[in-house]
Each structure stands twice: as C-alpha cells, then as structure tokens.
Amino acid sequence: MKKMANVSKKQIPMGEQSPAERIKNFKEVPFGYSQEEAILEAKRCLQCKKPFCVDGCPVGIDIPGFIDKIAKEDFRGAIRKMKEKNALPAICGRVCPQEEQCQKLCIVSKMGDPVSIGRLERFIADWEAKQEKVEIPQIAKSTGKQVACIGGGPAGLTCAGELAKLGHKVTIFEALHKMGGVLAYGIPEFRLPNSIVERETEYIHSLGVEIVTSFVAGKSKTVDELLKEFDAVFIGTGAGLPWFLGLPGENFNGIYSANEYLTRTNLMSAYKFPEYDTPIIRGKHVAVIGGGNVAMDSVRTALRLGAEKAMIIYRRSKTEMPARAEEIHHAEEEGVIFELLTLPVAYNADNNGWVKDMECLRMELGEPDASGRRRPVPIEGSNFRIPVDAVVVAIGNSPNPLISATTPGLEVGRKGNIVTDEKTGKTSKKGVFAAGDIATGAATVISAMGAAKTAAFEIDEYLKTSKW
Numbered sequence: 001m002k003k004m005a006n007v008s009k010k011q012i013p014m015g016e017q018s019p020a021e022r023i024k025n026f027k028e029v030p031f032g033y034s035q036e037e038a039i040l041e042a043k044r045c046l047q048c049k050k051p052f053c054v055d056g057c058p059v060g061i062d063i064p065g066f067i068d069k070i071a072k073e074d075f076r077g078a079i080r081k082m083k084e085k086n087a088l089p090a091i092c093g094r095v096c097p098q099e100e101q102c103q104k105l106c107i108v109s110k111m112g113d114p115v116s117i118g119r120l121e122r123f124i125a126d127w128e129a130k131q132e133k134v135e136i137p138q139i140a141k142s143t144g145k146q147v148a149c150i151g152g153g154p155a156g157l158t159c160a161g162e163l164a165k166l167g168h169k170v171t172i173f174e175a176l177h178k179m180g181g182v183l184a185y186g187i188p189e190f191r192l193p194n195s196i197v198e199r200e201t202e203y204i205h206s207l208g209v210e211i212v213t214s215f216v217a218g219k220s221k222t223v224d225e226l227l228k229e230f231d232a233v234f235i236g237t238g239a240g241l242p243w244f245l246g247l248p249g250e251n252f253n254g255i256y257s258a259n260e261y262l263t264r265t266n267l268m269s270a271y272k273f274p275e276y277d278t279p280i281i282r283g284k285h286v287a288v289i290g291g292g293n294v295a296m297d298s299v300r301t302a303l304r305l306g307a308e309k310a311m312i313i314y315r316r317s318k319t320e321m322p323a324r325a326e327e328i329h330h331a332e333e334e335g336v337i338f339e340l341l342t343l344p345v346a347y348n349a350d351n352n353g354w355v356k357d358m359e360c361l362r363m364e365l366g367e368p369d370a371s372g373r374r375r376p377v378p379i380e381g382s383n384f385r386i387p388v389d390a391v392v393v394a395i396g397n398s399p400n401p402l403i404s405a406t407t408p409g410l411e412v413g414r415k416g417n418i419v420t421d422e423k424t425g426k427t428s429k430k431g432v433f434a435a436g437d438i439a440t441g442a443a444t445v446i447s448a449m450g451a452a453k454t455a456a457f458e459i460d461e462y463l464k465t466s467k468w
Contacts, residue, residue, distance in 0.1 A: 025306055033122075061121075147170050155452035232431050345361055356389065
C-alpha cells in the first residue's frame with residue numbers, strides 16, 4: 001500500500017464543453033479521460049488491503065483490481081476485470097452516484113479528493129469500444145432452461161446478461177421500440193448518449209440474449225402466459241408512472257410530467273427538429289418542479305430547447321437537494337435559476353387554456369422528517385406568482401400497475417411496487433422474480449443492477465433445484 005503523503009490530493013480534472021457552448025447542443029458535456037489522464041488518476045489509488053470502496057459498490061466490482069491494471073497500462077486486463085462484475089460500465093461510469101457509493105468510502109478522501117472511480121470506469125469502457133473487437137466472456141454449456149426478462153432497462157439487461165453467461169436461454173421483452181428503458185427515454189443525450197446505451201445493449205445481445213421490442217407485458221402477453229413458455233420470469237419494468245401534485249389548474253396546456261417531456265426529447269428525438277418533427281413545447285420561461293437528477297435533466301433540456309429562463313422550483317434548500325452535486329453544478333454553470341424554499345400551489349392559464357403563471361408560497365425549514373432532511377414549512381401570506389409558459393413536474397414515479405393488475409397471485413405493496421424477498425428477488429408467485437424500481441420504487445441505476453444480479457443467481461438456483 002502506498003503512503004498517502006505520496007498521493008496527489010486532487011483528482012485529475014476531466015475536460016468538458018464550456019457552458020456557453022453546450023447549452024446550444026445535446027452533445028455529451030464531459031469529454032472523458034485521455035490515456036495519460038486515466039493513468040495518472042489510477043496511480044492515486046492506494047491499493048488498500050481492505051478496500052472499503054468495494055463495499056460501496058452494489059454490484060461488487062473489484063475496484064482496486066481494475067484501477068491497478070489501468071495504472072500499469074493494461075487496459076485490456078482492466079476491462080476484463082470490470083466485466084467480471086459489471087456488464088454495463090460505459091453507462092455506470094456516466095450516471096452512477098459514485099460520490100455517494102464507492103468514492104464516499106475511498107481512503108484517499110481522508111486527505112483530499114477520492115479516487116475518481118467513475119471516470120476511470122467510463123474511460124476503460126470507452127477504450128474497449130474503440131478497439132476492433134469487444135471480448136465475449138466464456139458462456140457456460142446450455143442448460144436447456146429458458147427465462148423471460150420483462151423490461152429492457154438496467155435491471156432487465158443485467159439479469160439477462162448474468163443468466164446468459166450461466167448457460168440459460170434468455171429473452172428480453174421491452175415495451176418500447178428501443179432498448180434501454182429509463183436509460184433511453186429518461187436520461188438526456190448530453191449526460192448519456194443513446195449510442196452508448198445501444199452499444200451496451202448490443203453487448204448483452206452478443207451473449208446470446210434474444211431481444212423483443214414493442215412488447216407490452218400484460219397486454220401482448222400476461223406473465224401467466226409467459227410462464228407456460230418459459231421456466232422462469234424476471235420482472236424489471238422500473239417505475240414509469242409519474243407523480244403530480246394535484247394542484248388547481250394542473251391540466252392546463254403546457255404542463256408536462258418529466259417522463260413525457262424527456263421521452264419526447266430523448267426517445268422521440270424532439271431535439272433534432274426539423275429532422276424529427278416530434279411535438280414538444282419550446283417554452284421561453286420554463287419551470288421544473290423538483291430537486292433530483294430528473295429535475296436537473298429536465299431543466300437543462302429546457303435550456304437546450306431554447307428557453308430564455310429555465311428555473312428549478314424546489315421546496316427545500318440546496319443542501320437538501322437529492323440531485324448529484326455534479327448535476328447541480330452543471331445546471332448552475334449553464335444559467336439555471338434556482339427558486340429554492342418555494343412551493344407551487346396553483347396554476348393560472350390564459351384565455352386559450354395555456355399555462356401563463358404559477359402561484360407559489362415561500363417556505364422555511366423546520367425539524368427533520370423521516371428522510372432526515374429538514375421539513376419545509378409554508379410561510380403564511382407569502383404567496384407570489386412566477387410567469388411561465390411551460391412547466392415540467394419532476395417529483396417522482398411509481399411502478400406502472402399493468403403487470404400487477406393482470407397477474408393473479410402477485411403481491412403488490414401500498415405504493416404499487418411488487419413485493420419481493422430483498423435477498424432473493426422472489427415474488428409471491430412461483431417462478432416469478434422481480435428487482436429494481438418495480439420492487440423498490442424509483443432509485444439508482446446501479447442499485448437496480450445490483451438487485452437484478454442477485455435475482456439472476458437466485459433464478460439460476462431455482463432452475464437447477466425447482467425449490468421455491
């Protein structure tokens with residue numbers, strides 16, 4: 001183990017587009033590390049004998065192992081080491097909240113910046129993509145068993161990939177016309193390019209996984225019908241049912257859920273107008289309600305669609321915002337206005353039914369609530385109005401009820417989530433497993449992948465023993 005005194009206290013910075021340039025395009029903001037930069041950053045790793053960073057990774061990547069190989073310029077070895085545990089490194093390297101997981105536990109952070117694990121993960125995935133051939137791991141001998149994975153997002157892709165490597169025949173059924181789930185419809189190009197999602201999906205396909213799109217489970221076929229064709233079914237359909245605040249005027253024209261706004265922009269390519277003529281409001285004064293990553297994605301999208309004034313409306317202070325610090329920083333750099341300690345209470349419209357302003361209340365912070373964050377309390381008589389011509393509501397999502405409503409015997413929780421055994425992913429219905437946001441409610445990409453990976457090993461055990 002290196003002495004900490006010999007290690008640079010600062011991370012190697014990663015180049016990116018300037019704010020003035022990037023708000024005019026949908027190109028990815030950070031450029032990624034060069035080989036030289038990646039090697040220098042990798043050499044900051046102490047190679048701890050007890051690597052706490054691994055404990056913070058939901059999929060258990062051998063973090064010191066892959067970083068050591070980068071430091072030694074063995075990039076092929078690094079990507080092999082990475083893919084022992086994670087089949088989607090180009091995605092995770094871009095959107096995982098490393099600062100709250102692996103990097104939070106990095107020993108180097110005791111003296112300065114933690115090792116930039118996420119940037120190194122992105123680097124090694126992008127390095128592999130530039131090579132002539134992507135290596136396919138050894139696939140076990142066919143077991144003759146077949147598994148249906150419902151949902152082509154991070155949970156479904158992960159579960160399918162793991163099962164395929166174990167020798168099972170896997171088919172992914174995706175409702176949309178493109179694979180990726182929330183990765184494709186919910187995360188903008190400037191944060192996660194669709195080409196990256198397509199690349200990672202193709203890798204899963206190369207493992208022998210069959211992919212079926214435009215298949216709506218619960219309508220195209222029910223879970224029970226799939227159980228007649230497959231030996232097990234995995235449900236990883238995420239949380240795609242948007243929440244609203246139920247405010248007066250919420251049905252006025254110009255008010256979107258973040259799901260619809262981002263889907264129109266990302267999946268349906270509204271940002272490529274006039275090449276794609278997808279209808280979308282290009283508001284001049286756009287308000288986005290919420291303080292998470294989806295809210296940041298929405299407000300930064302509004303800027304790129306031509307908004308003169310893009311605002312975050314959040315009822316707590318900046319300290320309580322759940323969005324990644326990097327996303328908040330990028331939004332601030334790009335000129336997003338933060339209306340903090342502000343609560344919308346009603347919308348007003350013009351004579352044609354289009355939203356023209358929103359009435360709000362000022363808030364103050366009280367005692368912490370169940371989330372550990374200070375509870376926002378309205379200030380009586382503090383009502384004021386904000387002129388807007390478009391509003392995006394980004395306050396959270398619940399699982400879509402279609403599968404649970406068409407699957408007798410499948411236990412569902414109070415918030416519409418499928419009830420599972422957290423340790424195995426088993427549901428109340430024999431042969432049916434679930435993981436990711438459909439089981440937990442909206443969470444992170446990597447947590448969904450971690451749970452799906454666990455479920456894959458439990459499915460394998462079930463297929464071998466038939467024990468439930």
